[in-house]
Amino acid sequence: MFTRRKRGSRNLWKISIVLLVICLIYTFGPSIWRIQHMKQARSVYDVSIVQEDLQWIEKKGWLKKLPYVKETKLWVALNTGSASLDVSELASYQDEKHHFWLYLYYLPKDKQSAQDVLDKMSEDKVKQLAKALMSISNGKPEESLKVLSGSNQEWKELSTDEQTLRHLIVAQAALIRGDHQTAQVELQTAQQLNPNNPAGLSLSFDEAIADGQWARAIELSRMIDAQTWRPTNVLYETKKAILAVRVGDTIGLSKSLSVIEGLHQGDASIKYVNGIKALTEGDLDKGKELLDQAQKEGLEGELGVDAQKSLNQIVERLKADKSLQKVVAEMNEKW
Numbered sequence: 001m002f003t004r005r006k007r008g009s010r011n012l013w014k015i016s017i018v019l020l021v022i023c024l025i026y027t028f029g030p031s032i033w034r035i036q037h038m039k040q041a042r043s044v045y046d047v048s049i050v051q052e053d054l055q056w057i058e059k060k061g062w063l064k065k066l067p068y069v070k071e072t073k074l075w076v077a078l079n080t081g082s083a084s085l086d087v088s089e090l091a092s093y094q095d096e097k098h099h100f101w102l103y104l105y106y107l108p109k110d111k112q113s114a115q116d117v118l119d120k121m122s123e124d125k126v127k128q129l130a131k132a133l134m135s136i137s138n139g140k141p142e143e144s145l146k147v148l149s150g151s152n153q154e155w156k157e158l159s160t161d162e163q164t165l166r167h168l169i170v171a172q173a174a175l176i177r178g179d180h181q182t183a184q185v186e187l188q189t190a191q192q193l194n195p196n197n198p199a200g201l202s203l204s205f206d207e208a209i210a211d212g213q214w215a216r217a218i219e220l221s222r223m224i225d226a227q228t229w230r231p232t233n234v235l236y237e238t239k240k241a242i243l244a245v246r247v248g249d250t251i252g253l254s255k256s257l258s259v260i261e262g263l264h265q266g267d268a269s270i271k272y273v274n275g276i277k278a279l280t281e282g283d284l285d286k287g288k289e290l291l292d293q294a295q296k297e298g299l300e301g302e303l304g305v306d307a308q309k310s311l312n313q314i315v316e317r318l319k320a321d322k323s324l325q326k327v328v329a330e331m332n333e334k335w
Helices: 002-043 047-058 067-080 087-092 096-106 111-120 125-137 141-147 160-176 180-193 198-210 214-226 234-247 250-261 266-280 284-296 301-334
Strands: none
Touching (some): 002 067, 047 067, 067 087, 067 096, 087 096, 096 111, 111 125, 125 141, 125 160, 125 301, 141 160, 160 180, 180 198, 198 234, 214 234, 234 250, 234 301, 250 266, 266 284, 266 301, 284 301
């Protein structure tokens, strides 16, 4: 009798444990799955899925208080350019990764604040990345390349995302300098490290524009536009406008110029686009005038570098034309 009771107690205990496990799975299983799902989506830059997961999590009061969830909200806001980004919360983090995030937030809109964050960062490889980005933003690709010099082995301490960013920065700097071969090699290396990084797609578009591969550039721009979470970017929209000029897409050009108009440095960028358009149509004087105006309005970064290159080419062309006219005039006098 005693043995039967003992066995019955054991069975009851086992049943209770099983029921408890089932209850725990039922209660916490969906939340655990959602967190893991969000982590996976974030690792491949599937921002739309991450946003959906965050919306689900927001309905679960305790989940949204988890540190990883709070950080992911900042990550989404940073990548989408959302005005809802809590800058004070981001600034409250004391580690280098989040200092770098804060720097990335400020760089396109407030260089002085970005510089202040940069000054506070510790001297390590992440700070070198930040310095290189500042150099690119200031239209100094040579400085950027110098900062990021060294063998890949020297940069192995960085995370995969940070190593990817280094190669992308080097590729962009090389592209600005007209070194397309280096740009292509660095871009391929970055895409091998992290094929899902959206910056790789953007740089592929830039490369196609620089190489005059208009059909490829159009296809890449469609892929970029399909990522509807992306924030509006004056550099990208300006290059889309240039692409429209090159392929004679007047509707696309009008749309891009309308978007650019309301952005930071919009007026200067529009003058740059119209200057390139004038050059394409063979009007050197008008092109020079518009590009000069764009430069005087403080056209920054890559566009500023390209505008100056175009101006230098115009000056050389005009000098050559004058020399030719002089030769022709002298020949006419002799005859």
